[in-house]
Amino acid sequence: MKADKLVMELEDVLQQLGFRIRKEKGNFRGANCVLDGENLIVLNKNQPIDTQAVTLAKLIQSLDHSSLFIKPAVRKELEEIWARLNAIIEPELNFDAQ
DSSP states (O other), X not given: OOXXXXXXXXXXXXXXXXXXXXXXXXXXXXXXXXXXXXXXXXXXXXXXXXXXXXXXXXXXXXXXXXXXXXXXXXXXXXXXXXHHHHHHHSOOOOOOXX
16 A cells, blocks of 8 residues: 555544644654644654654554454554564564574
């Protein structure tokens, strides 16, 4: 799935979870916040579309999304992103002497 299509699909998932999404230019990575009682996600337009997809995937992973229907192709992409993120966070350590 192309990254721009994936970002649109992930935005739909987050909107189902009650978030409003804004895209702004600036010197920031992108994150979620609560503004005047509204759940808001701000994405940086200057970031590559792949980076925006990873930002949204991280947010979805941190939320309870179990009751939502997520298209199988989108779920597959999410699981691949989550696996890559987990590999970065928890690298396998190999202490075998060679």
